Amino acid sequence: MKRSLAALSVAAGLALSACGSSTVDSSEVTSTEASTSTTAETETTTASGETPATMTSSRKPTPAPAGSAADQPAQEVESVPSQVSAYSPEEDAYLEALRNEGINVHGVEDQLTGTGFSVCQGSSITRDAVAGQLIEQRRTELDVNAVAKLIDDTAHEHLC
Template structure:
């Protein structure tokens, strides 16, 4: 009984899969998708009775070619010099970071975090300052203790960033 049921289920599955065949698209069945150029051509030729199909096509080509009048691609070439990079920091932020460096804090690679911390000091949010000061000590970016680094960040931020 089980074998008969299994055979019937298998046959039904095979029949269902066979019925789903024909999902492949033949090239005869493919229809052309209208592009901007062909839509413009059709619109121009139907709206102006004096325009011939060749003049409408020419106008559409001129419009489509004028759309892409951007810079042309150039062949690849070897880079011999690295371009001069502008600083991403304002002069006040640069002064803030320089004063932290001079005070013995290694700020390399964490400039963004330190300037953001300085901004929070200006907003009287000292929780971030204390957390960053502790991280600087734990990462051995300074020889000072966490309280000293926190005071340094506050004083330096207020002197350079808070205005």
């Protein structure tokens, strides 16, 4: 019984090893795709009555229209487009007031305007967190309570 089990195990191992590797080479994939494509053309040919040569010749690539976004050489930029403020006049006034009171708002304008609008909605949690961030980032010399009050007062004056 043990010998027949061992012989069966060896036979199964040999059968599995004869199957080949489990790795697929790109050449195998390409040849498989090519044969699938040929088979599809042959099936279409028999249904439409055209030969594969006729079908292939009737499918010519269409050139890209003139002025399209096809590959073109790089071009030198002659002038920088004008930069328009992404903020409303109210938001600009709010940010300018914070700047004038000693807060460096460069790079955090979005967070400050969002905080200002949250103050207008009655929330003070974001205001207090942003005040602490501004101090930790050394964007102001004011203390946390003064920054929170400044954000609150300035938001009510310009945004609310």
